[in-house]
Amino acid sequence: xxxxxxxxxxxxxxxxxxxxxxxxxxxxxxxxxxxxxxxxxxxxxxxxxxxxxxxxxxxxxxxxxxxxxxxxxxxxxxxxxxxxxxxxxxxxxxxxxxxxxxxxxxxxxxxxxxxxxxxxxxxxxxxxxxxxxxxxxxxxxxxxxxxxxxxxxxxxxxxxxxxxxxxxxxxxxxxxxxxxxxxxxxxxxxxxxxxxxxxxxxxxxxxxxxxxxxxxxxxxxxxxxxxxxxxxxxxxxxxxxxxxxxxxxxxxxxxxxxxxxxxxxxxxxxxxxxxxxxxxxxxxxxxxxxxxxxxxxxxxxxxxxxxxxxxxxxxxxxxxxxxxxxxxxxxxxxxxxxxxxxxxxxxxxxxxxxxxxxxxxxxxxxxxxxxxxxxxxxxxxxxxxxxxxxxxxxxxxxxxxxxxxxxxxxxxxxxxxxxxxxxxxxxxxxxxxxxxxxxxxxxxxxxxxxxxxxxxxxxxxxxxxxxxxxxxxxxxxxxxxxxxxxxxxxxxxxxxxxxxxxxxxxxxxxxxxxxxxxxxxxxxxxxxxxxxxxxxxxxxxxxxxxxxxxxxxxxxxxxxxxxxxxxxxxxxxxxxxxxxxxxxxxxxxxxxxxxxxxxxxxxxxxxxxxxxxxxxxx
Numbered sequence: 001x002x003x004x005x006x007x008x009x010x011x012x013x014x015x016x017x018x019x020x021x022x023x024x025x026x027x028x029x030x031x032x033x034x035x036x037x038x039x040x041x042x043x044x045x046x047x048x049x050x051x052x053x054x055x056x057x058x059x060x061x062x063x064x065x066x067x068x069x070x071x072x073x074x075x076x077x078x079x080x081x082x083x084x085x086x087x088x089x090x091x092x093x094x095x096x097x098x099x100x101x102x103x104x105x106x107x108x109x110x111x112x113x114x115x116x117x118x119x120x121x122x123x124x125x126x127x128x129x130x131x132x133x134x135x136x137x138x139x140x141x142x143x144x145x146x147x148x149x150x151x152x153x154x155x156x157x158x159x160x161x162x163x164x165x166x167x168x169x170x171x172x173x174x175x176x177x178x179x180x181x182x183x184x185x186x187x188x189x190x191x192x193x194x195x196x197x198x199x200x201x202x203x204x205x206x207x208x209x210x211x212x213x214x215x216x217x218x219x220x221x222x223x224x225x226x227x228x229x230x231x232x233x234x235x236x237x238x239x240x241x242x243x244x245x246x247x248x249x250x251x252x253x254x255x256x257x258x259x260x261x262x263x264x265x266x267x268x269x270x271x272x273x274x275x276x277x278x279x280x281x282x283x284x285x286x287x288x289x290x291x292x293x294x295x296x297x298x299x300x301x302x303x304x305x306x307x308x309x310x311x312x313x314x315x316x317x318x319x320x321x322x323x324x325x326x327x328x329x330x331x332x333x334x335x336x337x338x339x340x341x342x343x344x345x346x347x348x349x350x351x352x353x354x355x356x357x358x359x360x361x362x363x364x365x366x367x368x369x370x371x372x373x374x375x376x377x378x379x380x381x382x383x384x385x386x387x388x389x390x391x392x393x394x395x396x397x398x399x400x401x402x403x404x405x406x407x408x409x410x411x412x413x414x415x416x417x418x419x420x421x422x423x424x425x426x427x428x429x430x431x432x433x434x435x436x437x438x439x440x441x442x443x444x445x446x447x448x449x450x451x452x453x454x455x456x457x458x459x460x461x462x463x464x465x466x467x468x469x470x471x472x473x474x475x476x477x478x479x480x481x482x483x484x485x486x487x488x489x490x491x492x493x494x495x496x497x498x499x500x501x502x503x504x505x506x507x508x509x510x511x512x513x514x515x516x517x518x519x520x521x522x523x524x525x526x527x528x529x530x531x532x533x534x535x536x537x538x539x540x541x542x543x544x545x546x547x548x549x550x551x552x553x554x555x556x557x558x559x560x561x562x563x564x565x566x567x568x569x570x571x572x573x574x575x576x577x578x579x580x581x582x583x584x585x586x587x588x589x590x591x592x593x594x595x596x597x598x599x600x601x602x603x604x605x606x607x608x609x610x611x612x613x614x615x616x617x618x
Contacts, residue, residue, distance in 0.1 A: 025235035032138040035234050039131055042241050043124065049245060050120040053252070057112035058495040064105035065493065071098055086277045093272075110444065111255050116248050118447050123244055130237055134230070141226055148218040155204075155211035162201035169194040427492035429453045431516045434548050450555045453489065456497055457510045458559045466503035467563045468571035473582045477505035485509065514556065515586050521545075521553045524591040531604040538615045553587075554617040561613060580609035587612075 025035075074095065173190045180186045429437055429451070437451040445452050466472050482505055488496035489509075500506055514521065522530065526544045530537040545553065560583065562568070564576055574582075584605040590598055 025231040025238075032142055036135055036138065039134075039234070039238060039241075042238065043127060043131065046120065046124055046127070046241065046245065049248065050117060050124065053112050053116045053120070053248070055498065057109040057117065058498055060105040060112070061109035062493075062495045064102040064109065067098055067102040067105070071095055071102070086281065090277045108255060112252070113444065114446070115255075116251055118445075120244075120248065122447075127237070127241060134233055134237060137230055137233075141222070141230055145218065145222050148215045152211050152215040155208040159201070159204040159208040162197065162204040165197050166194070166201050169197050428490040430486060430490055430513055431518070433518050434552060438548065450552050451513075452494070453513055454510070454552060454555060456494060457506055457513070460497045460500060460506045461503055461510075464501065464503040464506065466507060467565075467568040469503045470571065470573050472503060472563065472572050472574055473507045473511065474574065474578065475504045477502050477508050481505060482508055486512070511582075511586050519549075520587065520589045521549050521556070522587050522589075523549075524589065527588065527591060530588070530608045531601060534604065534607045534611050537608045537611055538617075541612075557612050557615070557617045561617075564613060576610055576613055577606075580606045580613060584609040 169190065173187065173194055176184070176187045176190050427440065429440070432440075434451060437453070441448065441452045448455065461467070461472075481502070485496055485500060485505065486509060497506070522541065523544065526540050529540055533540070541553065542550065560579060563572065563574065564579060569575055584602070588605040588608060590601055590605075592598075
């Protein structure tokens with residue numbers, strides 16, 4: 001028996017045997033525990049590779065974005081006015097090369113994500129499922145083998161016990177015959193017991209022999225069929241993993257190998273343009289483009305004037321001197337007393353006509369903004385706005401007229417609605433519908449069937465060990481940092497999440513995203529039905545939700561269930577009750593605003609959320 005067990009786990013590790021030979025798993029790897037451990041390490045290596053390529057893609061994308069922003073901030077050569085045609089052409093080739101470089105890095109990021117990261121994730125899921133099945137099969141096969149050995153051991157032990165009992169009874173019978181004789185009652189009783197013990201020994205021997213045959217048959221099947229077949233499956237699993245890593249390394253090498261050839265043409269063009277820069281010719285062009293020649297300057301004597309005015313007819317001919325001509329400075333007369341509130345309009349030919357017209361139009365606009373104003377005519381409009389009326393009295397100078405305006409403006413604009421907020425950027429993910437989010441991510445993440453932000457936030461929480469962070473989803477982060485990261489995400493900078501170190505901030509972003517969806521994940525038309533029958537909420541949701549919100553909801557719930565594993569709850573202190581209390585108002589939005597109803601529904605919402613977190617949503 002010991003020799004049999006030793007043969008089962010015997011490794012073929014001799015260097016002499018290994019030299020020049022290609023072992024198969026069925027020939028040299030009969031330790032299933034070792035296979036379980038090493039394949040688990042192999043999958044962890046695949047995860048590290050996937051994370052490396054994901055971060056590598058994020059670095060390229062961020063570099064491309066930074067380069068694009070730099071190009072936009074710098075502007076075109078025409079905007080810079082950096083010299084003549086040859087100089088601008090040379091600088092234009094620099095910007096063009098930078099633009100090509102940015103596009104290359106965008107392509108690198110997209111290629112890595114689409115051709116490497118996403119396939120790795122898909123394969124990882126398949127390999128984890130396959131490994132789980134292989135582990136279960138190995139455990140069952142090993143357990144059956146050990147059970148067969150245990151049965152053989154029990155049969156052998158029982159046979160040895162019965163054989164020893166027979167020997168003991170025989171010795172007792174011999175003693176009794178010598179002491180009491182052959183016909184004594186003591187001797188007769190021992191003979192009967194010997195007969196019974198012999199029968200039990202024979203039966204135990206038969207069972208032992210049958211178990212030996214059965215165990216040998218099981219071991220033969222194990223050694224020749226079951227174990228080799230399972231080991232071949234382990235071998236295929238490991239070969240697949242290794243080939244996949246190899247193919248991804250080759251894919252990455254192919255992506256990077258294309259870089260020099262892509263840049264060569266633009267770099268050669270830049271060399272050509274930079275060599276063709278003619279500084280002398282560019283200087284001639286620069287002077288010609290900005291030519292300024294002073295005219296003839298004549299100064300004249302002017303008589304003393306009690307009402308002087310600025311009159312420098314020669315100023316326009318002096319380079320660098322900018323003096324407004326006197327004809328463009330209107331002489332605004334003081335406002336004269338009027339019997340009514342209508343404003344006198346000077347004649348169109350007067351010096352201050354244009355400015356007075358603009359001033360009158362401004363007052364009319366302010367008057368029309370006032371409460372109770374009318375557009376039927378200028379007179380009625382002015383009279384309805386009493387702060388702008390002019391009453392009889394002393395002459396009102398310019399200073400007093402100006403003093404009237406702020407009061408009127410303040411009262412008028414008190415009733416003026418503020419301007420609408422600017423529209424969100426086209427890359428925004430918060431506050432947009434699931435359909436819009438999927439449309440905006442389809443080019444970069446075509447194979448992802450849920451909003452990318454939900455997936456990225458979950459992965460960031462995993463990176464930050466959020467499942468073991470105390471008070472996760474309950475504690476609040478820094479508001480300024482939360483707003484900053486959210487703004488970056490809405491501007492298309494998803495890589496900003498790689499810089500976040502606070503899991504509470506990521507959890508708050510996830511809650512904000514779900515809470516601000518225009519249409520709740522759990523629509524209002526089934527809200528009251530779910531509250532009335534919490535145990536049937538899952539069926540109601542399956543039958544009522546469209547595919548996209550249903551996938552998103554189940555994806556979210558599945559991720560939250562991971563946080564509720566006992567080993568995680570022990571660290572985070574977030575039990576299913578706490579988690580339900582947090583997410584019930586996020587997912588379940590009552591269509592009624594009555595505070596009493598909201599308060600009464602809160603326990604029911606928590607109960608629905610508990611049932612969802614306990615449900616099988618795979």
